[in-house]
Amino acid sequence: MHKTKRQQKILSLIRTRRIGTQQELSAMLERAGFVATQSSISRDLEELGVVKHHGYYTMPRAKEGASARGLLGLDPAGDCLVVAKCEPGMASSVAVEIDRAAIPEIVGTLAGEDTVFIAVLERKAQRAVLKKVLELFG
Amino acid sequence: MHKTKRQQKILSLIRTRRIGTQQELSAMLERAGFVATQSSISRDLEELGVVKHHGYYTMPRAKEGASARGLLGLDPAGDCLVVAKCEPGMASSVAVEIDRAAIPEIVGTLAGEDTVFIAVLERKAQRAVLKKVLELFG
DNA sequence: CGCGGTTATGCGCTCGCTTTGCATAACTGG
DNA sequence: CCAGTTATGCAAAGCGAGCGCATAACCGCG
Numbered sequence: 001m002h003k004t005k006r007q008q009k010i011l012s013l014i015r016t017r018r019i020g021t022q023q024e025l026s027a028m029l030e031r032a033g034f035v036a037t038q039s040s041i042s043r044d045l046e047e048l049g050v051v052k053h054h055g056y057y058t059m060p061r062a063k064e065g066a067s068a069r070g071l072l073g074l075d076p077a078g079d080c081l082v083v084a085k086c087e088p089g090m091a092s093s094v095a096v097e098i099d100r101a102a103i104p105e106i107v108g109t110l111a112g113e114d115t116v117f118i119a120v121l122e123r124k125a126q127r128a129v130l131k132k133v134l135e136l137f138g
Numbered sequence: 139m140h141k142t143k144r145q146q147k148i149l150s151l152i153r154t155r156r157i158g159t160q161q162e163l164s165a166m167l168e169r170a171g172f173v174a175t176q177s178s179i180s181r182d183l184e185e186l187g188v189v190k191h192h193g194y195y196t197m198p199r200a201k202e203g204a205s206a207r208g209l210l211g212l213d214p215a216g217d218c219l220v221v222a223k224c225e226p227g228m229a230s231s232v233a234v235e236i237d238r239a240a241i242p243e244i245v246g247t248l249a250g251e252d253t254v255f256i257a258v259l260e261r262k263a264q265r266a267v268l269k270k271v272l273e274l275f276g
Numbered sequence: 277c278g279c280g281g282t283t284a285t286g287c288g289c290t291c292g293c294t295t296t297g298c299a300t301a302a303c304t305g306g
Numbered sequence: 307c308c309a310g311t312t313a314t315g316c317a318a319a320g321c322g323a324g325c326g327c328a329t330a331a332c333c334g335c336g
Contacts, residue, residue, distance in 0.1 A: 023282080039283095039327080041283095042282095042284060042285085079217060081219070107214075108223060117255060119216070119219050119221045122216055174297095177297060177313085181313085183312095
């Protein structure tokens with residue numbers, strides 16, 4: 001799919017440059033071989049959760065209070081996985097807390113030492129789970 | 139989606155009545171408001187993992203002996219993952235048993251405390267694995 | 277307020293994947 | 307081998323994702 005690669009590129013662009021408008025982004029994407037209108041970019045940013053801060057687009061960092069309970073980061077992987085990065089030794093307790101929330105889109109969780117794999121039903125559920133888990137630990 | 143609801147209805151029908159042919163099933167579905175040809179029903183049954191036993195369609199049950207050996211539930215997640223819910227502390231032994239079965243569609247398993255992630259090749263393999271693992275613990 | 281610049285969104289089109297029906301092949305029990 | 311039942315190749319219909327266009331909404335600033 002074209003969209004996914006484009007979004008990857010968008011992330012890499014906003015990480016490496018200071019970008020202030022969707023126009024700029026569009027131009028840079030085009031130079032990288034991705035033709036996309038401002039409409040699409042707007043939707044991409046929304047979907048990626050990118051926000052404008054101090055006039056530039058950036059990826060918001062995971063919540064601060066969360067790490068108190070062991071959660072350091074939360075990322076989607078593929079279509080049906082969410083990976084939670086935790087403080088060393090905290091993965092199990094993070095997993096337990098997530099399990100207790102009984103989020104319906106979650107099929108199961110698997111805790112290692114500092115990482116939890118969260119299996120979800122499918123792509124759409126993935127987004128929902130990201131949101132709900134962040135809320136849970138927010 | 140129409141298909142999902144129809145398949146739900148099929149499950150409820152074969153649970154409550156003795157149904158011996160796809161024709162009967164088709165008729166009953168129609169009475170319930172689902173128009174579907176025998177082709178579709180055949181594919182639905184395949185997809186649901188329904189089997190014909192003693193001349194009637196039934197859902198193979200896992201529950202009996204399974205939980206004795208630690209397996210509580212088995213669910214697909216996305217396209218290439220199956221999640222096995224286990225009794226606390228039993229995940230490793232469940233995983234070992236699955237590994238020993240050497241099911242070819244299984245790429246690998248990963249056990250936590252009460253959950254096993256089973257990675258499979260793709261969607262079709264997923265279905266097959268669900269079936270085979272249920273058999274294994276049936 | 278109004279204005280230019282920026283971003284969000286309703287609408288409709290396209291495209292590709294899924295689901296379906298038809299016809300027919302394959303299978304099964306007797 | 308036969309009648310009844312189930313599986314399947316194929317092409318069409320259905321459906322949703324992604325997109326662009328046009329335009330509305332928003333935002334900072336004078």
